Structure formats: C-alpha cells, structure tokens
Amino acid sequence: MKENKFIDNEVFQPKDEEEREKLEFFWNRCTPEDTDVTESIRQKTFRKIHEEERKSTVQQKRSSKTLYITIASVAASLLLLVAGNWFFSHDNSAGIKEVAALMSSVDPEDAEDITLMMSDSKKLQIETDSRVAYTSKGTVSVNSKSLSHDAEMEDVKEEKSAAKNEYNQLIVPKGKRSQLLLSDGTKVWVNSGTKVIYPRVFKGNKREIYVEGEIYLEVAHNAEKPFFVNASGFEVKVLGTCFDVFAYKQMEARVVLAEGSVQIKDNNEKLIKMVPNELVSIAENGIKEKIRVNANDYKAWIDGLMILDGENLNRLAERLSLYYGKKIVCDSSLYNETVYGKLDLRDDLNDIIDFIKSMIPLSAREENGVIYLYRE
Template identity: 30%
Template sequence: MLTEEEKKKLKFRINTSVSEYRIQKKKKRIRNWMGAAAAIIVVVFSLNYIQLNNVSELKKYVDNTTMDFDKEKDIKLVFNKDEEVKIEEDTSLITYSNTGSNVKVNNKELTQSSKDNFNTVIVPYGKRTQITLAEGTKVWINSGSRLTYPVVFNGDKREVFLEGEAIFDVTHDKNKPFFVVTKEYDVKVLGTVFNVSSYHDDAHTSTALKEGSVEIKYQGNSIFGKSSLKITPGTLAVYDNKNKTLKSKKVDVSKYMSWRDGKFIFKKQEMNVIIKKLSRYYNTKIEIKNNDLKKQTFSGHLDLKESIEKVLEVLKQSTDLEYKIEDKQIVIN
C-alpha cells in the first residue's frame, strides 16, 4: 500500500501531467488557428492582388480617358480619344461593319484606320441612339449615357463599359461571353436581352433581364473578393452602391425596356423617380418643391413622343401635380 506521502506525490504528478497536456493541447490549437488564419490572409491577399492586377485594357482606357458630354448637346462618336463625329439628330443609328473599319452613322459612311482602338458613344440628356457593334450585338443607349467598346472584339471575351442606361440584345457566342462593365458591377452573358441602368447620380445600379440568363459579379462585403448572382428572365437585380448589397425580385421587365419604344410604363412608381427620368429624357430641369408630392405614386403609360408639357398634363389627371415654367425650368408645386 502507498503511504500518505506517496499518494500525495502521485496525485501531484497526475495533476501536473494533466495540466501540461491541457497546455500543450491549447498551444497546438493556437498554432493550428494561427496557421489557418495565415492561410486565409494569404488567400485573401492573393485574390485581391489578382483582381487588382487583372484589370482589362478597356477598364484601363476608361480610367485614363476623360470624355465630357458635348456643350452643344450633340451625340458624339469618339474614335480612340482624338477624333470626334457630332450627330445633331435627337435619335440616330450607328452601324459597324464586321471588320470594324467602316462605320455608318445614319446615312453617312465613315472610315477609321485602326481596328485596335476603342470607340465611345456619348449621348447627352434629351437624346438617344442605337448602335450595332461589329459582331452584331445591338445596343439602345438612353439619355445621359456613355458606352465604350473595342472596334472589334479580340481575345476570349467581348467587353463594353457603360455609364448610364442601355438595352442590350447580345449576339450569341458560347466561346466568347459578353460583359457589360459598370463602375459598380459586371454583367456576364452569352446571348440575351437585358437592360442595365448605372447613372452616376443614382443610389442603385440595376439589371432587368428579358431573355436568356446573366451572371452579375459585384463588390460585396465579403473579404474573399467579388460575389456573384445569376438571374433568370423576368428578374430585376438591384445593387445598393453604398451598402454593397445586391437583391433580386420577379418583375414585369417590359417597363424597364419601354423607353426604347418611346414610352415610360410605371406601376405605383413614386413621383420623384418619374420626374428624374423625364428630366433626363427631355433634357429639362424639373424641380418638385412639394415633399408630399414626391412620395405620391403613379401607374400608367407616358408617351415620350409628346412634349414634356403634354406628359405632365397626363400626370396631373391622376395626381396632385401642378406646375409652372420659370426661367426655362419646370417647377412643380
């Protein structure tokens, strides 16, 4: 039998061994955690480094190019930064040959020397244009918008940059996906019809899909770089530019495409949003002074072939809207 002194020594050794085991186990957990954390940091920095250094030539061109809207309010077609063609008509049709070297603007034939350049169409408020790119994709560009694109699409993808709003009818090519790049997110497609709205003074960037499927890549709140969301026809995806969140819902997409056909379609739309769209479309400054009226809603069709005054008269019939013209701007009370 063990003496009391031997029992005490044995108990001490056991307790010491248990304590040391626990300490070693804790150290091992800490080392494992630190190793995992270091691995995550390496992955995150690697992903961010790849993204930062994987900037396309188009994005570099846009970031290094300053192109303002024409003071004379004409549509501008810019050939590689230094040559401009002004288009005076309110609406126009721009068509590229399949080589990109020949461009038809309405009934005028133009030629550009290099096919390695980027071209830009700048559409001021109050005007619109339609463009057919060299590979056949059709783009309807709304008021206050800018589209930059290569003369011909080389490489393994087709990429254009949009500021403002446009409807795309993309020629299908499964081997060369089409990307619409905006300041806030990128839209990847193979062949489809959709609308993208990305105005610099809007709080949201949106995509409404009519046909096909698209994948939206956006900068979310994840530390692992960009997030992505695929949407199906009849879906509206709205990105909050400030909070970096993207939400989607089923909608009637026809109202997001209707401006192409010269009309606005609204369903319970707040008046301040409607007036902002009309201001861009007609290139007319419109101010709502009545805060309660800003929140009133309107449902119906507005014929954009009519004058702004006639359109406002339509709004008057179902809202509390009253307006007057002061110093070439419209004031709504």
C-alpha cells in the same frame, strides 16, 4: 512592380486624384514590350526635364523644391500623354473599367449633341435616333453612310487599325437617343444622358463594354467569347441574351433581364444569377435585392414609351429630366406619391405633366428653365 519615382508624396502633388490614379496605373501596371516606345517616353521626358533645368538657371528666384515639383509635373504629364497614346493603340491586359478611367471624354450632362468620339481623337456630331454601326473589321458608318469618302481605302485602313485594341465612345445627351451596332453583331439602344465605351473590334477571349446611363442590349451569341457590360459598381456577364442596364450617376442602378440568363458581380465580388423577368438593384454598397417584374415595361423606352406601375414621383421626375433634357424638381412632400399608366415620350413635356396632374393634385411652374412640381 516598378519603383514609383515620379509620384513623391512629399514634393509632387498631382492636380487631382484622377491624375494620380492615371500615373499610378501607367507606372505600376503598364509594361510595354516595345522598346522603341519605352525609349521614346524616356527620351522625351528627360528632354523636358533638361529644358526646365535650363529655364531655372535664368530664373534664379525659384526655390529648388519648386523646381523639382515643376520638373516632376512636366515629366508626369508627358508620361501620361505618351504612355496614354501607347496604351490606347496596343493590346494590353487592362479591363474596360481601367480603359474608361483613363480615356478623355465628354460628360453626357454637359453635351448638347450626340457625339461619336473615335480612337484617333476625332469627334463627330450626329442626329438623334441615328444608328452607328461597325463591321467585323471595325469600319464605322452612321445611318448606313460610311464616315470615309473612299470606302475601299477606309476598309484597308480600318482593318489595319483593328489589329490594335482601339476604343470609341458614344455620348448621348439628355433629351436624345441613339442606336449602336457593335462589331460582333450585338445591338445596343442608348438612352438619354448615357455614355458607352467599346472597342471597335472585340479581341481576345471576351467582349467588354462600359456604360454610364441606360442601354438595352440584344447580345450576339458566342459561347467562346462571353459578353460583359461594366458599370461603376458592377459587371454583367452573358453569352447571348436581351437585358436592360440602368446605371446613371447618383441613381440606384438596376439590371432587368428579358431573355436568356446573366450573372451580376458587384464590387464586393458578390455574385447573383438572373432568369427572365427579374430585376436586380445595385446600391453603392453592392447588390441590394432581386424581384420579379414584367421586363417589357423596362424596355418600352426603346419604342418611345414609359410604363409606370407605381413609380414614385421623385424618381419619375428624374427620369423625365433625362428623357426631355429639362430639369424637373419635385417638392419633397410629393416624393412618395405614385403614378400609374403609360407615357408616350414623343408627347410634349407639358402634356406629360398634365397627365400626372390628372392623378396627383399638384401644380407646376417654370423658373429659369427649371420645372418645379409642388403640392396644391
């Protein structure tokens, strides 16, 4: 392992922990074989350092320690920039979680439109319920329309680009949904408030994607290349099957299996296998429990429906906030009230709340764009 010279705890303090983690990863884990790339990083870094040294000669007011911090910060930033560009355009042994941690992104909480972020940093806003599809060569289209005006030339460009391990992102904000067809034929339905990171073309001996939010997958069978869905606290391994992954921030995660079989591994290396119509919940400290359910109830959202079989009102309010893109706050006295029935998510939110009122005696008011539910 290389000696970590840039990250000196006494004199260099990164802006935040995320920047430190990126530096640690690049410095200790990335070992480019391309000598031109490493030489380029070295030359650009030291040119920047010399520039700062020349500036310091003019500005004598700076102390030597402040100068060192400035130089280290510049060098570290440049290392992240250059190494980051190398990292995302070359084959590497990093897992998808490490890729996700290093990629620039948009938080679904802050997004207004569905955004497709390409590996070349291009961003494309697309309509709700649009279908983003990739061919086996990595050519991408939206609703069957290629993103290039010259499809033939784009095929050549994409095929060359696919030789590298490049990643795209699909960010779906609250209140919107989308569909994704991956290069191996796997179908992914992407729910509101969700981010999916995936390679344009799957390379190597496994297929991996990363998700924050909720997706339903129909995984294309390939016994030689198992498929992995990674989230912040667990991973799901599968050869070919249909299942739902619910992994929103600040909410307890779960996996529901509809067909086939999968294996879940949490951050504590605990393993659990699933069969159809089972739900596994994952808390912050790892796998929590496995129960029997009707899997069809948990995938109904892809058809615009929500099946409720005793859902507590607080959790329902959180889910409706995601689906409708409007914050709903439930009074604590109503948290454990349960709701049964079927909601049509194409209905107006006010109609949904009226349906809930028919079962639970409550009132609703809206203030500053937030809907509050409270006991009558």
